[in-house]
Amino acid sequence: MRVRKQTPANRLVAASICLLFLGVSASAFVASTVEPPELDDTPGRADTPGGPGTLNQAGSERGSVFSNSVFELNSGSPTLVLDNGTRVTFASTNNSSNPVYTADDIVSIAGSCAILDNYSLRCTGVNNYGQLGLGSFSLSNGTVDLGNRMAAAISDGSTHNCAILDDGSVKCWGRNNVGQLGDGSNSNRNAPVSVDLGTNTTAVAISAGADYTCAVTNTGAVKCWGFNGFGVLGDGTTTHSNVPVEVNHSTGMRAVAIVTPGYSACAIFENGSVYCWGQAYTVTAMNGPVTNGSVHIDFTAGRTAVAIDGTSDHTCAILDNGSMNCWGVNTYGQWGDGSCSSVIPSSGCDGDNGNTPVHVNLSTGSSAIALSAGAGATCAILDNYSLQCWGQQSGEFTGTSGNILLPHTMNFADGADIAYSDQDMDGDGTRNALDTHMSGDDDGDGVPVPDDPYPSNPARWMNCEPGSWGRLTCTEAEPGHFAVSGDLYHQPCQTGTYQPESGFPLCYSASAGNYVSSAQATAQTLCFAGTYQPNVGQTSCVDSSPGNYTNPSFGDAGSYSSSAFNISANSAEYNGSIDSNSDVQDLFVMSVPKDSGVAVGLTSPTGADFDLAIYDYNLTLLNYSYSTAYDETSTNNTNFSSSSDLYILVAPWNGTGQYTLQVWLFSTTDGAVVGNPSMAVDVEIGAGQYQCSEGTYQPYSNQSSCAEASPGHYVPDIGSTTQTECSPGSFQPITAQSSCLLASLGNYVDTSAAIDQTPAAAGHYVNTTGATDDVACSTGTYQPNTGQTSCIDADAGYYVDSTAATFQTACSPGTYQPSTGQASCIDASAGHFVLYYNSTSQTACPIGTYQPNTGQSFCLNASPGYYVNTVASTTQTPCDIGSYQPLAGQDRCDLADPGYYVGSTGSANQTACDIGTFQPNYGSSSCIDSPAGHYVDSTAATSPTPCVPGTYNPLTGSSSSDACLSADPGNSVPMGGSSYQTPCTTGHYQPGSGQTSCLDADTGNYVDSGGATAQTPCSLGTYNPDTAQSACMDAAPGYYVDSTGATQQTACRPGTYNPNSGASSLANCVSTDAGHYTSTEGMSSQSGCAEGT
Known part of the structure; x- marks a missing residue:
């Protein structure tokens, strides 16, 4: 805890710490003694008179710059204007006359036109000649465009209207057939046209008549134009x-008031006398001769006129003693003396019309303060504010239609509320119009220079005090308005400004954090939630930008010059707060106007002590206050230059809480306070947007708060427009966080925006932080639990054959596993077996058994016909052919017995040789077919039986002696066991069967083929001398055989010969030819006889 010592030095050290944020040297605090200004806390404003009791002389006058017209009678009902702008007329109801109130905002009336309280001129009604001045002949209601001028006085003619403007100039509009508009033309005008009264000539009074117009000028001259x-x-x-001409009234005096009844004109002159000219005065007939300049209206001796009015054929005046006189036409009793001049016999009238004034019989003891002379009637307001009327009526006065010859008091109780004008503004007892042209009053408004701020304008002669406006009287500017000195009408506060009170000469710029969206505002509006406004004088608030928010219950002024909060350039009471120790200071800036200074007071929260300092635009210290109680300082006696920025610093010395910063803006020329120092403003609210803190965000504009980061999300920075999803491997279960949590060991987060971590599933593990997935246990390992950091190796005798296993599996019979952490069991090798679950080894198959497959839980006994004679055998061995084994599980085979055979491997039995076969040996794989020449006629034979001689068996495998065949004729079987018979060879034969030998062919015979059953005798020409011959011999040449079966040949006799062999007859022995011979027998040729023989 910091202990404060009551010394300026320590306070300066604290201030210097604050000023480090501003870039201002602490040495700048060494300054002269503060002298707080002595200020007038009362804001300047004008006082407005309240009712006729505050006026020197209440009244109303038509067409005069010195008075509003709030009382008129044309035809029918009189019209009054109340001080709240209401229009009052009268109507006949139930045989009586009653007022009719029409809410309005009228200031002055003239027939169909009225000046409103904002000095605009509104006209309504018939517009066939453009007499409404609306720029159109068809519109029936609207505002007359007078440019940048206002109407000071208006007057209505029969079909045209004229106005004196606030600069004394005259404009007219409407019908112009005889030049009654005075613009130099005879064209009807539906918009105002200017009337040229002459150089430096203005008007103070105007009256529009039937078809002509007259005006009193600033010099007192009368000028008229139109019908003549x-x-x-x-x-x-x-x-x-059609242009103004000056009236030659021949009085030598200045006119001060003018009226235009009928086709005449009457004027009050400067001495109160009245002169008239025109019809019935100076000209008696249309276009007749003019007799003189004017006619004097002669009142009772010593009496003068102070007011005059007339619109038709009669005229009335208020005299200086408050009495009234009337003259002219009196057809309906409009003089008010009890007489009438109607020539209608039934009227009962016996009076005459005339220009001699008659006394109006007003109520005893009463004086008239205002009058209005209409078409056939007259009305007056008396000094007791009662209204009296007389003359022609249609029930507006009494509820009946009869003429009223004497003044009748109307049913009207609001006379005191009529919007009178003061007819004696300076209170000297002389009416305004008669109180002019003293020395220095060249414009004829009754105010001489140097007191007249408008010396050339008779329509202006005063400036209201700041805060008030008006031409005839001063009225406080209403709330939502302001008025500077000289304003004719209060001005609406423009958008961005406001004025909550009446009577102020300025509007306040909307404070930072506030806005004013419409003109004439009486209050500023705090920026709505989600909006802010850092500047003063604004018409709207700015939507908070994404990543930011605003809240109408929170604000914090900046601590640096770049973030200083703006305050309006007016006096006010600003409420702010230092909410925490982190709120090191509040800095404000005001753009101080020219010729202005600022005083500031600071009230610290109870129990706290805040300091106050002011700086110029360069952040150079101007003044400070470090009082333990109330702090106060100002720009007085400093080097501050107005028309520049002034920085105001509030810095906490100790404590927190709400403080009040009292600011006085004052004029350095007269010390006047600008604005209302008691106007309270929450200076920090709505003036800035605030960045969303870490853990919050705002994607949208125009927001009053920031959204907390959702679970599963985070916002790491201030001013964020989005929240960020926790990335895989992290999570966040809580809202409004600036970071995510890494998944812990044994856990993982596999998705974005996770609100919690997931324990590693059974069969998985996580051995790092921030894991995005759990890791499946690899094959050979398992994990039965969740949330683990490792996996367990499978035990020996067990395996884990898949990833992500939650358990290990015992090796099943037929498999084994001697190692740990294995993904599979080892199949028992072929020739081995594993009998039990979770085995760590295999067992070799014993002899007599085998196992051809792997992964078996048992060994196979060698099958019958097979044997296994080694351990760990993967196969059984089939018994070889010739051997067999009838039993299973044997380690050897038995040889087949003689008479038996085993013809295939793997036989479980030996087979007896079938009949027709035999086997003499052991271990034979087959039986031997009985050989040819034999037979076996029983099974299991060990030898065959041979066929007896003379028989044979060409076939093998014979199973019966019937298979031994007797030798066929032509054949023989000499031995037993013969497989064939032997055909007799050539030269031999056998005619019998079953013989063991063949017979030799006899001589003279032959057997020329094998297997012969008989011998063949030699044919003619052949012979055979031997036995066992296969052929006979041909008779040789020289021989012949002439018988069959010959055993020898016969020789040809000598003398013959036979050259051919095989001769079969003697005839074949040919006798020798002549010259030839054969000397011996058996000659095959003849011999030629020798030469000589």
Whole structure:
């Protein structure tokens, strides 16, 4: 805890720490003694008179710059204007007259036109000649465009209207057939046209008549224009004029008021006398001769006129003693003296019309303060504010239609509330119009220079005090408005400004954090939640940008010059707060206007002590206060230059809480306070947007808060527009966090935006932090539990054959595993077996058994016909052919017995040789077919039986002696066991069967083929001398054989010969030819006889 010592030095050290944020040297605090200004806390404003009791002389006058017209009678009902702008007329109901109130905002009336309280001119009604001045002949209601001027006085003619503007100029509009508009033309005008009154000539009074217009100028001259058939223009002629002509009234005096009844004109002159000209005065007939300049209206001796009015054929005046006189036409009793002049016999009238004034019989003891003379009637307001009327009516006065010859008090109780004008503004007892043209009053408004701020304008002669406005009187500017000195009308506060009170000469710029969206505002509006406004004088608030928020219950002024909060350039009470020790200071900036200074007071929270300092635009210290109680300082006696920025620093010395910063903006010329120092403003609210803190975000604009980061998300930075999903491997179960948590050992997060971590599943593990997935236990390992950091090796005798296993599996019979951490069991090798579960080794098959397959839980006994004679055998050995084994599980085979055979391997039995076969040996694989020449007629024979001689068996495998065949004729079987018979060879034969030998062919015979059953005798020409011969010999040449079966040949006799062999007859022995011979027998040729024989 810091202990504060009550010394300026320590306070300066604290201030210097604050100023480090500003870039201002602490040495700048060494300054002169503070002298707080002595200020007038009362804001400047004007006081407005309240009702006729505050006026020197209440009244109303038509067409005068000195008075509003709030009382008029044309035809029918009188019209009044109340001080709240309401229009009052009268109507006949139930045989009585009653007022009719129409809410409005009228200031002055003239027939169909009215000046409103904002000084605009509104006209409504018939517009066939453009007499409404709306720029159209068809519109029936609207505002007359007078440019940048306002109407000071208005007057209505029969079909045209004229106005004196606030600069004293005159404009007219409507019908212009005889030049009654005075613009130099005779064209109807539906918009105002200017009337040229002459150089430096302005108007103070105006009256629009039937078809002509007259005005009193600033010099007191009277000028008229328009119709002049009765000499009403006063120029000595009856010629119309469409430009103003000066009236030659021949009085030598200044006119001060003018009226235009009928086709005449009457004026009050500066001494209160009244003169008239025109019809019935100076000209008696249309276009007749003009007799003189004007006619004097002679009142009772010593009496003068102070007010005059007339619109038709009669005229009335209020005299200086408050009495009234009327003259002219009195057809309906409009004089008010009890007489009438109607010539209708039934009227009962016996009076005459005339220009001699008659006294109006007002109520005893009453004086008139205002009058209005209409078409056939007259009304007056008395000094007791009652209203009296007389003359022609249609029930508006009494509820009946009869004429009223004497003043009748109307049913009206609001006379005191009529919006009177003061007819004696300076209170000297002389009416305004008569109180002019003293020395220095060249414009004729009754105010001489140097007191007249407008010395050339009779329509302006005063400036209201700041905060008030008006031309005739000063009225406080209403809330939502302001008025500077000289304003004719209060001005609406523009958008961005406001004024909550009346009577102020300025509007306040909307404070930072507030806005004013419409004109005429009486209050500023705090920026709505989600919006802010850092500047003053704004018409709207700015939507908070994404990543930021605003809240109407929170704000914090900046600590640096770049983030200083703006405050409006007016006096006010600003409420702020230092909420925490981290809120090191609040800095504000005001753009101080020219010729202005600022005083500041600081009230610290109870139990806390805040310091106050002010700096110029360069952040150079100007003044400070470090009082333990109330702090106060100002720009007085400093080097501060107005029209520049002033920084105001509030820095906590100790404590926190809400403080009040009292600011006075004052004029350095007169010390006047600008604005209302008691106006409270929450200076820190709505003036800035605030970045979303870590853990929060805001994607949208126009937001009043930031969204907390959702579970599974985080926001690491301030001013974020989005939240960030926790990435895989991290999670966040809580809202509004600036980071995510890494998945812990044994856990993982496999998705984005996770709100929790997932324990590693059974069969999985996680051995690192921030894992995005669990790791499946590899083959050979398993994990039965969740949330683990490792896997367990499978035990020996067990295996884990898949990843992500939650258990190990015992090796099943037929398999084994001698090692740990294995993904599979080893199949028992061929020739081995594993009998039990979870075995760690295999067992070799014993002899007599075998196992051809792997992974077996038993060994196979050698099958019958097989044997196994080694251990760990993978096969059984089939008994070889010739051997067999009838039993299973044997280690050897038995040889087949004689008479038996084993013809295939793997035989479980030996087979007896079938009949027809035999086997003499052991271990034979087959039986021997009985050989040819034999037979076996029993099974299991060890030898065959041979066929007896004379028989044979060509076939093998014979099973019966019937298979031994007797030798066929032509054949023989000499031995037993013969497989064939032997055909007799050539030269031999056998005619019998079953013989063991063949017979030799006899001589003279032959056997020329094998297997012969008989011998064949030699044919003719042949012979055979031997036995066992296969052929006979041909008779040789020289021989012949002439018998069969010959054993010898016969020789040809000598003398013959036979050259051919095989001769079969003697005839074949040919006798020798001549010359030839054969000397011996058996000659095969003849011999030629020798030469000579």
